Amino acid sequence: MSTRLVSAHISLVYSETDIDKEAYLKEYSQLSESDDDPIxxxxxxxxxxxxxxxxxxxLLNLVVELHRKIDALEMFLKNEVPKRLSLTNKAEIESIGFEHFKLSEDVLQEGKEYYARVEMPVHPKRDVPIFFMAVDKSLAKIIKIHERDEKEWGVYLTARERVLIREAKAK
Structure with a gap:
């Protein structure tokens, strides 16, 4: 199977879904766009x-982001932490495609399903919840992602491709 991937370094935390699929589905739903912050x-x-x-x-988006930053600062000052499930593993993504990504190390079990939170390097920075299936020890296929997150994933992938094309032309 040939999958086109683009170099992108992103962190993620993940666990096998067998551990607690109900809790992972609940967090996945909570991190959806329907459960956004009050602003x-x-x-x-x-x-x-x-x-x-x-x-x-x-201007409206900038003001909303400023409000979110103030909320985050307030949470930090009050020593409050967003409630997230503890996931057992941490890894680095080395490259991404529209439906796949490749980890920098061989840590997956082929055919296993996993739940993960991906730290997307977009504005605003946030965790993107996904479910994925291990194609092999390092290649994963995304099997469940929110529509808004899927669009942001595609936009980020396209931006990375443009950067790599410009770098190749400069050489």
Whole structure:
């Protein structure tokens, strides 16, 4: 099987789904776009009511991100940590494709299903929950990802391809 992958260094934490699939599905749902932070829910309601039609979308997004940063700073000062499941393994992704990714080490068991949180290097930085199946010891196929996250994954992949093309042309 030939899978086109692009170099990208991303961290992820993962566990086999056999450990606690119910809990992983619950966290996966909680990390979906429907369970965003309060500012995101407010923004969706405001957009739905048409209250943002006269607002510059870039400026609005910047203000929302500033609000999120203040919330994160407040959580840090209060020593609060977002509630996330403890996953047993940590790894580095060395390359990605639209439906696949390759780890830098051979740590997977072929045919096993895993749940992971990927630390996407996009703005705003956030954890992307995914379920994946090990194709071999280092190659994985994404089997479940939220629609919004799938779009961001594709945008990041395309951006990485552009960077690599520019680097190749410069040589």
């Amino acid at each position: 995101s829910q407010w923004l969706k309601l405001a957009k739905g009511r048409g209250e943002t039609s006269d607002t510059d979308p870039v």
